[in-house]
Amino acid sequence: MTTPIALVTETPAEHPFAQFVRILGKGKRGARSLTREEARQAMGMLLDEKVEEAQLGAFLMLLRHKEESPEELAGFTEALRERLHAPALQVDIDWPTYAGKKRHLPWYLLAAKCLANNGIRIFMHGGGAHTAGRLYTEQLLGLLDIPLCRDWQATGAALDAKGLAFMPLVDWAPQLQRMIDLRNTLGLRSPIHSLARILNPLSASCGLQSIFHPGYQVVHRDASGLLGDRAIVIKGDGGEIEVNPDSPSHLYGTDGGQSWDEEWPMLSAQRHVKPATLEPQHLLAFWRGESQDSYGQMALISTMALALRGLGEDRDSAFAKAQTFWANRSL
Known part of the structure; x- marks a missing residue:
């Protein structure tokens, strides 16, 4: 039955x-x-x-x-x-680095190092090497002597000692990192990859953001404005916070909810030839004055100026100060 x-x-x-x-x-x-x-x-x-x-x-x-x-x-x-529940650490610049570089070396890392050597406290964070063929910040920390921090205590110590600290997203927002890592499962980047750029977890005086896709720059600027943050959004080279000297740059700024825009002209008279390969050791040699690179020089100076612009300098004084910082760097 x-x-x-x-x-x-x-x-x-x-x-x-x-x-x-x-x-x-x-x-x-x-x-x-x-x-x-x-x-x-x-x-x-x-x-x-x-x-x-x-x-x-x-x-x-x-x-x-x-x-x-x-x-x-x-x-x-x-x-x-x-x-x-992040601690109250004093930070000048929040520097998200999630895209990786594939056409040019990550000159922004030398810009950040030079700024930090001149008393500007920078917190960098990233989401790992998730796409083949790109060079990521995490892969160059040891080469360039940028502290890798796995908790807030280490981050505070690195900021005090060197003015620069990098902390992986997985260590302070593991749920977001997991969402980013779904890219290979879902077949597309999720909005979390973009969201990570706006988070400014330590309430830095200014958050820099690079958003590559047209139209999203205004969205991010407006979101930072709603949060009452000071921020500058650009279309950085390869999606990283790095001014491309071969193209004009538009700065989408916000300060306490007040939006502003600024155009920076291209710095190079003609477009540079993309290097055949990306050799990280070239960054170190350039820092030490052992090699030259026209593109790299322009990119890092203008990226330093971008950060200084975010901290209240006007464009001319930002570039002048960036030139001085670079000329007087410790080799």
Whole structure:
């Protein structure tokens, strides 16, 4: 005799996170962006690991398809900052480095070193070497004597000793790193890769951001404005915070919610030839004055000027001070 199968008579309760997936994915007419508060709540659940795997993937890809709004980025950032519990470390520049370089060497690292040697405290953070064929900050820390810090205590000590510290995202926001690492599973970069640039976890005086794709620069500037942060967003070379001397640069700035824009002309009379290979040792030789590089010189001086502009210098004084810093660096 066959035992009858019991019928389910109660409707399963909806998962609390389902509402946020529905908001983003309800079709062309029904879908909308999250409000700032909804974004804060949604990211809070993601960070607290209160979502299902299917929900995480769906949420990230729906956001990617729609493209993030300033309000969403601001809400996501607020959720992270609420949970971070970072110490009160004095930092001048927040320097996210997540893209890697493939056309030119990462001259921005020499710019950061030189600024740090002149009393400007810089916190760098990155998300690992995630794409083949690119050269990442994490791979050059030892060569360039940039401290790798795995906790906040080490970060504070490095800032005091050298004015420069690098801390991997996985050590202060492991949930975000996990989302970034889903790229090879989902087939696309998620919005978290972009979000990491705006977080400014130690409340630095100025956050520098490089956003490569056109249109996103304004979104990031506006999100930083909503947060009341001081920030400058550029389309940096290869997606890193590095001014390309072969092209004009547009600076998208915000200070306490007040937006500003500034155009910097190209520095080179003609475009430089891309090197056949990227040799990291060339950076060290250039720092020591043992080799020359026209592109590198222009890139690092203008990148230093960008940071100084973020700290309140006007363009002319920023470039003059950057030139002086570089000329007087310790070899």
